[in-house]
Amino acid sequence: MPRSDSGAPRAFSTLGALFAFIALGWRRAAANRAGILGLLALYWLILMIFWALWQATPLHELRRPGIDATRLFWYMAVTECVILAVGFPYRAVEKDIQSGEIAAALVRPLPYAAAILAEWIGATGYRLALLAVGGLLAGIWATGTVAIPLAVVPALVFSTVIATILALLCQLQLGYAAAWVGTPAPLFWIWQKLTFVLGGLMIPLTFYPAPFGSLAMASPFAAMVFAPASFLLDGSPRAILATLALQLLWLAVIGMATLLVARAAAARFAEQGI
Amino acid sequence: MAAIEVEGLSKSFRVRSPAAGRPMARLFQSRPVIELPAVQDISFTIAPGERVAFIGPNGAGKSTTLKMLTGILRPSAGEANVAGCVPWRQRRQLARRIGIVFGQRSQLWYTLPVRSSFELLRRIYDIGRPAHQARLERLIASFDIGALLDRPVSELSLGQRIRCEIAASLLHGPSLLLLDEPTIGLDVTAKAALRDHLGELSRAEGTTVLLTSHDTGDIETICDRVIVIDRGRLLLDAPLESLRRDFLQRRSMILVTAEEHPRFAMAGVAVASEPYRLTLSLDTALAPVEKVVAAALTQLSLRDIVIENPPLEDVIKAIYRDGGAPGKADHAQV
Numbered sequence: 001m002p003r004s005d006s007g008a009p010r011a012f013s014t015l016g017a018l019f020a021f022i023a024l025g026w027r028r029a030a031a032n033r034a035g036i037l038g039l040l041a042l043y044w045l046i047l048m049i050f051w052a053l054w055q056a057t058p059l060h061e062l063r064r065p066g067i068d069a070t071r072l073f074w075y076m077a078v079t080e081c082v083i084l085a086v087g088f089p090y091r092a093v094e095k096d097i098q099s100g101e102i103a104a105a106l107v108r109p110l111p112y113a114a115a116i117l118a119e120w121i122g123a124t125g126y127r128l129a130l131l132a133v134g135g136l137l138a139g140i141w142a143t144g145t146v147a148i149p150l151a152v153v154p155a156l157v158f159s160t161v162i163a164t165i166l167a168l169l170c171q172l173q174l175g176y177a178a179a180w181v182g183t184p185a186p187l188f189w190i191w192q193k194l195t196f197v198l199g200g201l202m203i204p205l206t207f208y209p210a211p212f213g214s215l216a217m218a219s220p221f222a223a224m225v226f227a228p229a230s231f232l233l234d235g236s237p238r239a240i241l242a243t244l245a246l247q248l249l250w251l252a253v254i255g256m257a258t259l260l261v262a263r264a265a266a267a268r269f270a271e272q273g274i
Numbered sequence: 275m276a277a278i279e280v281e282g283l284s285k286s287f288r289v290r291s292p293a294a295g296r297p298m299a300r301l302f303q304s305r306p307v308i309e310l311p312a313v314q315d316i317s318f319t320i321a322p323g324e325r326v327a328f329i330g331p332n333g334a335g336k337s338t339t340l341k342m343l344t345g346i347l348r349p350s351a352g353e354a355n356v357a358g359c360v361p362w363r364q365r366r367q368l369a370r371r372i373g374i375v376f377g378q379r380s381q382l383w384y385t386l387p388v389r390s391s392f393e394l395l396r397r398i399y400d401i402g403r404p405a406h407q408a409r410l411e412r413l414i415a416s417f418d419i420g421a422l423l424d425r426p427v428s429e430l431s432l433g434q435r436i437r438c439e440i441a442a443s444l445l446h447g448p449s450l451l452l453l454d455e456p457t458i459g460l461d462v463t464a465k466a467a468l469r470d471h472l473g474e475l476s477r478a479e480g481t482t483v484l485l486t487s488h489d490t491g492d493i494e495t496i497c498d499r500v501i502v503i504d505r506g507r508l509l510l511d512a513p514l515e516s517l518r519r520d521f522l523q524r525r526s527m528i529l530v531t532a533e534e535h536p537r538f539a540m541a542g543v544a545v546a547s548e549p550y551r552l553t554l555s556l557d558t559a560l561a562p563v564e565k566v567v568a569a570a571l572t573q574l575s576l577r578d579i580v581i582e583n584p585p586l587e588d589v590i591k592a593i594y595r596d597g598g599a600p601g602k603a604d605h606a607q608v
Contacts, residue, residue, distance in 0.1 A: 020397035027384070045493035104381035106346045109369040110398045270348040270362060273287060273341070 007269040017110050018118040026124025039127065040134045043084055047135070050076055050202065051142045062207070067098060071232060076149040077135040078229035079201050082160060085128040086167040088192075089120045093175025094184055097265075103274045106266070113262040120153075120168045128164060154237040155244065159228035162247045167195070167224045169251075169258045199225030204233055223250040275358065277450050277482040278343065279321040283352035284405035285313040285338050300515070312338040315352070320451065320499075325476055325483040327493035327514075330503040331587055336486035339503070340454050344374055358516045370399065373443030377398040377455035380435065381442055382427045388438050389423040392445060399446040406445070413441040417474045433464025440472065444481075451476065453485040457492050481501060490583040502593060510593050525563060526582040527554040528573075532575035537575050540569050 029036070051207070054069035093116060096102040107110040140146060148156065174191060177184035198221035200208075205216045205226050216222055227243050286309045293300040294592040313335040316457030320326050330336050341347040343354060345368055354361055357371040375381070382391040396406045407510060412421045416435045430438065436456055443451060456472075457465045473496045476483045483495060493500055493514065500517045510517070527535070529552040536552050538545050542560025546553040552574075556566055563581060570576060 016400065017397045020394055023387075024383075024390075024394065101379050103341070103346055104374075104376055104379050105371050106365070107344045107372075107374045108381075108398055109365075115398075171530045259396075269346060271288075273338070273347060 001173075003051075003206060014110065014114075014132065018114060021115050021118035022122035022125070025119035025124075026126045027122075028119075028127040029123035031041070033190050036127065036130060039084055040130065043080060043131055043134055044138050045078060045160075047073065047138050048081055048142065067204075067233070070143045070145065070147050074139055074145055074232050075204055075229045076202060077139055078156070078160070078217075079199070079225050081128065081131045081135050082163050082167065082225055082228065083195070083201060085131055086164055086171070087122050087124075087127070088183065088188065089123070089168070090171040090175035090188060092116065093172065094178040097178040097274070098174070098182075100274045102269070106269070109260075113258070115175075117168060117172055122163065128160065144224075148232060149235050152231040152240065155240045156228050156231050158248060159231065159244060162251055163224050163228050164209065166247070166251055166254055167222065169254045170224070172258050173261045176261050176265045179268050181212075195221045195224060198222065200229070201225055204230070206233060220250045220254060223247045275322075276319045276359060277322045278318075278325070278484065279353075280319070280339075280351060281317050281353045283316050283339065283342060283354055284311070284350050285315075285335075285342060285347060286311045286350045290438060296445060300477075302356055310409070311432065311506050313342070313462040314502075315347075316503065316506075316508045317352075318501055318508065318511055319482060320482060322482055322603065323480045325497045326485070326488045326499045327497040328484055328501050328503065329488060329490075329493060330486075331488055331590060333505075334503045335535060336488075338506075340484070340486055342451055344368070344372070344452060346412060357448075370446065371448055372450045372452060373446070373448035373454045375436070375443045375454065375456050376438050377436065377453070377458045381439060382435070384428050385426055386426050387426050388419070388585065391438075392423075392442060395442055395445050407446060413444055413527055417441045433460050433468065436460065436464075436468060437471065440468070442476070448481070449450075450482045450484070453457055453483065455486055455488075457487065457489055462580075465489075466495075472496055478543075484512070490589060494518065494522065494583075501563040502588055502590065509590065515541045517589075519559075521592045522584060523558045524556055524584050524588075525556045526584070527556060527563070527566060527570075528552070528578075528580040528582070529570055529574065529576055530578035532577060536574055538570060540566060540572055 051069070051073050054072045057069070059068055059072070093102075096105065096112075102112060105115070108115075108237050136146065170191060172186050177187050181187065198205075198216040198219045200216065200222065205213050205222055207213070208216055217226065223246060227247050230243055231240060288307050289310050290305040293303050293305055295303065316335075316339065328336055328339065328532070331387050333604055338347060342349050343356050344362055345356075345359075345363075345365035348362045349434040356368060360372065361368050367438060382388065382395065389487060392410060396403075401409070414423070417440060419434070419437050420443055422434050422438060427438070440451075440456065453472075456466060460468065462572075469492060472483070475481070475495070483496065485492060487493065498514050500510070500512055500514055501508065502517075529538070531550055531552065533551050536550070538552055538554070542557040543566060544555040546555075554566065556563065567579065570579070
């Protein structure tokens with residue numbers, strides 16, 4: 001087994017470096033206090049607006065058993081938590097490519113994509129933890145209850161982690177798109193709108209008319225947003241397993257696609273320069 | 275084994291020719307792809323411990339060559355072996371053996387204190403803590419960066435940042451250091467300090483140095499061999515002494531005087547006079563700088579002295595004029 005300078009097997013040393021980047025992301029997110037407070041304020045504002053909206057909506061006319069304003073509030077607390085925690089970090093990769101700073105990262109023994117993804121995971125983890133606490137407090141204050149069955153909490157946490165990693169992988173691809181299109185902002189806008197609509201950010205995909213609901217649920221966007229929140233609508237073991245299986249499938253597909261995009265970008269830099 | 279071995283290295287970039295005509299017509303225009311040669315058929319070998327300046331004017335192909343040697347650019351033709359690796363095939367393996375500084379790009383984390391950047395690099399290169407600490411202490415002393423460690427990189431001056439960048443590139447103890455324009459944008463004092471630190475450290479540790487620059491001052495202080503490249507082609511590969519003898523012997527000196535109509539005369543010195551100012555062009559073989567300064571101090575009442583190295587463009591013109599000076603250089607390859 002190849003060993004590093006410190007004597008540890010190379011694979012462990014790479015993992016150690018990635019953990020250092022996760023910690024860096026966490027620390028950087030924590031240092032941005034104004035940003036975090038702004039994010040929390042925005043989160044509460046969105047939740048309160050929709051809470052008022054759901055209360056004013058005759059939801060019983062939908063004839064969907066178990067769907068009420070409280071449940072929809074908690075559904076959206078989860079979807080918005082994922083979206084706001086992820087943010088739009090693709091711009092860091094775009095900036096590195098446009099400025100040429102990526103050259104300094106490419107001459108290190110740690111892959112650039114892995115390092116930046118690890119940093120994003122750290123930063124997103126911090127925001128996710130803080131928004132989760134904020135959402136919980138907002139939910140208790142608004143609805144007077146916690147409409148998350150205790151039995152689904154482990155699956156909800158696991159699914160939320162996969163959802164955010166999926167979204168971060170997509171953002172990494174969007175950042176790398178700068179190698180071909182210069183400014184990937186238009187691609188990001190399209191991706192973001194698809195995430196909102198096909199991910200069921202505000203309304204559960206089960207509300208969508210056929211065949212759009214089924215199509216949206218099979219899409220990767222549902223795995224990024226709808227999946228964890230869906231446990232609040234259907235917490236049966238069968239639904240949870242099916243949702244997690246679909247998420248893991250998308251994780252494999254999007255993970256592979258990200259690897260290919262990163263390799264294609266590196267090949268382009270090698271041919272065309274940075 | 276050579277530290278760097280380059281054989282027939284070439285790089286061309288494929289670019290689309292610019293669009294012409296009305297804006298709407300441009301949308302539907304098919305633009306042919308043209309090959310733009312950046313580096314053409316260069317060969318050289320650098321032995322371990324050598325300090326080599328790779329110089330040329332802007333756009334000569336210096337950075338392109340350096341990027342090929344680090345593996346982030348793939349050549350169109352030719353071969354290279356750097357520290358035992360083929361750079362574009364073994365980029366990550368090579369990264370552990372070399373240190374790189376891009377003068378205009380930072381490898382440090384902008385918002386983090388320098389110490390945290392060094393710690394991250396320790397984790398990336400997986401250096402054991404005791405070895406890292408010992409190395410860091412040595413680099414802190416060499417580059418005089420002790421007072422900078424707890425300051426964020428964003429708060430450092432350019433000169434301070436570059437010193438930290440070079441220390442960062444040496445943290446993992448590379449046998450080869452590649453420096454791309456390390457003194458660009460630095461003031462005279464910062465340049466001099468950096469050159470001294472770098473020269474001392476490379477001599478003490480036997481690190482091979484390949485330095486690109488278009489500042490002839492960098493070359494004279496740090497290097498003992500010079501490779502000149504222009505328009506992608508190797509123009510001269512010679513020891514510093516031969517370049518100094520043949521092409522760097524002229525210096526400009528500006529004397530600002532108290533006298534309105536100053537007069538100065540000395541063998542080997544051409545003088546241009548203006549009110550309160552003399553511009554001297556010295557042939558240092560005949561009139562060494564220190565002797566000219568001493569003579570000026572006795573003949574004139576001086577208010578200021580500025581000594582300038584010949585611009586690289588003039589050196590290159592002189593090399594072209596002398597047909598690459600193959601006979602003058604001790605082992606020139608043209």
